[in-house]
Amino acid sequence: MAMVTADASAAADAATKQPEADKDYSSYNGASTAGVGGGARRGGGGVVESVVARWKREDMLDKCPLALHAAAAAFAFVALVLVASNQHGDWMQFDRYQEYIYLLAIAALAFAYSLAQALRHAHRMRSGADLISAPSARLFDFIADQVVAYLLMSALSAAIPITNRMRTAVINNFTDATAAAISMAFLAFVALALSATVSGYKLSRQMYM
Template sequence: MTDVEKAVPVAAPAEGAGGGRAGVVGAVLRQWRTQDLLDRSGSALRAGAWALSLLAFLVMACNEHGDWKQFDRYEEYRYIVAIGLLAFVYTTLQLLRQGVRLSGGQDLQPKTGLLVDFAGDQVTAYLMMSALSAAIPITNRMREGTDNVFTDSSAASISMAFLAFVCLAFSALISGFKLAKQTYI
């Protein structure tokens, strides 16, 4: 009886400590998994923004059908080409940077890197929103009069720009979250 009574208090703390260790490991694993999920969604969103801004830019830049149906006669359409190109260059550089990081190359300081990520994503998202909003009213007005390949291509380019904006906005959300976490912990 005394042996059992002696063993119980020893066993109980040991089990407690084991449970605690499993809890800590579980918490760390969960945090890693969250981190991994954030990283993966961030990359996926940037790749999406890359493809969509390339499409928005190309569709509009090829939108030349002579006479008044030339994209470069309208400042709104020139703006969407410029911002589409900018977003494409930005996301390309980000994807290249990520490739360098994954292959073990040198990257920016972690804090600077996160700040660049967040500021870049957020500013590009605002610019994209601005460009697509500027191009909508003139396209609407043209389509009231006539519907042809020029107005349809403009509408397609605007839709691609909107989808690229959505990707960039979510990417800014994720990188802002990572930045705030890094700053405080």
């Protein structure tokens, strides 16, 4: 009789603990499932975010050449106008100095090149077709930007010393105009140097792929 009672008590205790165990395991399993689902959702969101970020980066790199060449054309044009109009008689004539004639010629070249490149990139973005074949377009951009940027730096290197010597003796409209032209030509150089950097990055990706 005592054995039967003990078995009954053990069965009752087991019946009492079983729901609690089931409850614990079900809760644990539910938490695990939710965690896995949340991780999957987070993983999917990370993939989407990376793809969107890549699209934005590609779009920015695609628009950079147009913006940089347009800026270079604007700066070079201002430098060109400042030098060409810098004529005040006597020694204050830009054409009396080879350095300023050289600066004028390179500013005109940089303006013509940058404007042509800006129009080309605008046409490419609007029509989807480049005027230069795709395999050689990036190589052309990379080399041409560097060449024109180098010529601008060469003109700046020639014009800066003589302008500094003049400004130590006198500061007037002539020296102020030449200094402003040099500043604009330098900004055009910076824009083309940045454009060459972007072109080099695109070219390296093209060669890698």
